Amino acid sequence: MTHLTIAVDRVVPDAYAAAPALVAKLRLAESTGAAVRAVAVRCQVRIEPQRRSYTADEEPGLIDLFGARERWSTTIHPFLWMHTSSVLPGFRGSCEADLPMPCTYDFEVVGSKYLHALAGGAVPLLFLFSGTVFTDGGNGFQVAPVPWDLEFRYSMPVAVWRESIDRHFPGAGWLRLDHEVIRRLSDYRSAHGLTSWDETLTRLLTVDAGAPR
Template sequence: MTELEFTVLDVVAEPYSAAPNLVAKLRIEETSGEPVHALVLRAQVRIDAHRRPYGPAEEQGLLDLFGPRNRWADTLKPFLWMHATAVVPGFSGSTDVDLVLPCTYDFDVAGAKYLHALRNGSVPLELLFSGTVFARGETGFSVTQIPWDREARHEMPVAVWRELMDLYFPGSGWVRLDRDTLDALSRYKSTRGLTTWEAALGQLLAEAEEAAR
């Protein structure tokens, strides 16, 4: 019976895809000596938010996710970032494979909001693996499942995430609005002769600050 062990060697930004992707460089080792004919791999990628410290600027950016710092003992927990899949060709011993991690800069998504709040250091990742192993048996192919306890951890530098966002959204970010709000903002922009959404939001913020004084 095949026995698989997983190691994350690195996580890098993919500069040449249509949408922003990180790539986890995985090493898969088969430790029983059995050859693997093919492998359908699934990974649940989690962020272990409690495994790193946070500075004052990061604390402000994490307020929506975890509340004020005095509540973090209860709220600062690991959370799901994404699911990823890969089809791995046959191998014996060990093989290296790229696991594509599709990313978004939508701040309504917890993972993007969390990563945007970080200034330096690393992102503590945990990958939980499952999937199907196809191997050659005495009477043909055997099919087994990857045990649910297969996992790997990796400290991804925050700089890798920022590099990816700078490649695909240089100097910018995304905010999702419902259609009624977008229509109202469009009318505000047009009636004041503003040429960009950023200019409209900037003027609204300036008016709000002036009214608050």
């Protein structure tokens, strides 16, 4: 019977990903001496927002998620950030391995909205592992499940996530809009001779005598 543990040493930006992504640097250990041939690991990464405090500057960005600050004692709860998986290499004793963590800029995703609201500090993460462990057996491979209670808490610096996003959206971002809204924005831009989407939205946001121009 294998005895597997998994810890997260650190989380870093993936410098070679085609889209925003992080990499969790894992440390695996097997204490019975069995030769592990591979670990097919699945991981649910959750954010535990109740494990940190928030500044007044961060509060406006969190209202959509948790309501007014006076309600936070009852409305702030852990929530899912992502599912990820990988086939980790074989080892005996211990080893290090990478777990990919794909990210998104999309403001419609709860995790992204939360992360955009943070000015600094750390993101309290909980890694919940599952999957299958393949080891050498008397007549070939032996298969065992990753223990259901295998989990690890890690505080990821907000700056790590921002670095990953900035690699792909330096000084900019994007919004997902309905096709009809895009058409109306395009018509407005053309009608007013505006040269960019930034200029178009800035003009719409400008308030004159209490009404948008």
